[in-house]
Amino acid sequence: MESFLVSVTVFALAVFVGFEIITKIPSTLHTPLMSGSNAISGITVVGALVAAGASDSDVARLLGFGAVVLATVNVVGGFLITNRMLAMFRKKK
């Protein structure tokens, strides 16, 4: 139970940090914010790796494989497209 409370604490504090930072992001960058934060939510890949790499159950490994594919698309595609967009904002005459 104690570890659960620690997790909830971490969750609550991170939400506050998120609110503080995100409210300062200008509307011009809201699309890159969405794609970039999307890439960050691909952090699920960490859980997917554990599920795909555990050998006990073939079913779990198959599910893990699917999770790794989806999360990796999210991470790789998300950071790449964000970079592509932000590069357009940077070039300025």
Add this chain to the structure above:
Amino acid sequence: MTADSAIQAAYLIAAILFILGLKGLTSPRTAVRGNLMGAAGMLIAVLATLTDRQIVSFETIAAGLAVGAVIGIIWAVRVQMTAMPQLVAAFNGFGGGASALVAAAAAFLPGTIEGVPPIQVDISVALSAFIGSATLSGSLVAWAKLQGILWWQPRGLALQLLSNASALTAVVLGGLYVLDPESMWLFAGLCAGSVLYGILLTVAVGGADMPVIIALLNSCSGLAAAATGFVLGNDVLIISGSLVGASGFILTQIMCKAMNRSLWDVLRGDLGQAAAASPQGDIYAGRVKSASPDEAALLFDVARVVTVVPGYGMAVAQAQHAVRDFAQLLEARGTEVRYAIHPVAGRMPGHMNVLLAEADVPYDRLYDMDTINPMFNECDVAIVLGANDVVNPAARDEPGSPIYGMPILEVDKAQVVLVIKRSLSPGFAGITNSLFVNDKTLMLFSDGKKAMQDLAREVRDL
């Protein structure tokens, strides 16, 4: 223990990099660096996880990473900027789907997650499966709508009841699953109910409301990741997930506020009072002044300040480059060109900004609604290009209007308003626009891209 501590330390570094990365997005100058910091954080987190001693087979992982990376790279490199809303919608769905799959894997491996009490695992698995599955199916519906392959938009009480029933079913099955985590049938039912709920929740949402639903799904994909963090007792997932959840939630709020509608109304596909209540058609008869490109070009001969108001129509007509060319022509003649961006212009938050940035319009020419509205007084010509409801004065002046109270761009304060539009057809709200019959307004009936090119040619000939 030391190996575990090292992994935890790496996760902490990753979480810090994510936070600093988001902080970088507070300015266009630091944004690229911020994004790279986020990517670096992800790399560290992945590499640290690969050293985890629970992982004994690397073939599946390598295959999954390779397949995912190839799909991600191809998609990100080839996508058009106008298709960005679809891409973000699809990626939201993948994030939710990945979380649901990890939850399913955890459900098949009972008791193998060290250091996490079984009851926390079971509850979190149910939560992660619920949010993740609903995010997946909801995002795919949003994607299909944005891609233009799904037009079905049912509304009404029956849909409401079905939607609520599916949510309730999923919650009940989730509760039963927590009591009996051995039952895979309950888990499968939970997932099926959640998938159905995601579909029913998003299917009523129409075109101009898409920014809200994409922001909401963005938030959900983050919460799904956080729920997965609770399953695995992993703080980096919880931190990253809640950052994304907060981000999507803030954007959802901004979008709702910019439309003066509650999230609830948007999800029901409800436009407030019945749009049919307002008089249709007649208000335009004999009162609309239209202009040809050569007549309209005369407006720009003496204009000192021109403001462009782009809407979704500009994206559809792919007119952003033609707008840029026209603006550069005016600037060469000594005219100041500004761009007024309504928060819900386009199909996702910030959509117009990205399209204009793609066309090399400097971002300091772009003004948000609150900044530009007081500046319309000094504007000689306002060009409304493919926008409709967001410039409708009824939102400000007619308490009976369905969109009354929605903040608008006050283009009618400019000296002259040039509205470029294919026809007098109503915008998403389905109501007439009194701006079109304003004494100051000239209509130029044309495709957006062609109109900008025609105007540029005529202005060159002046």
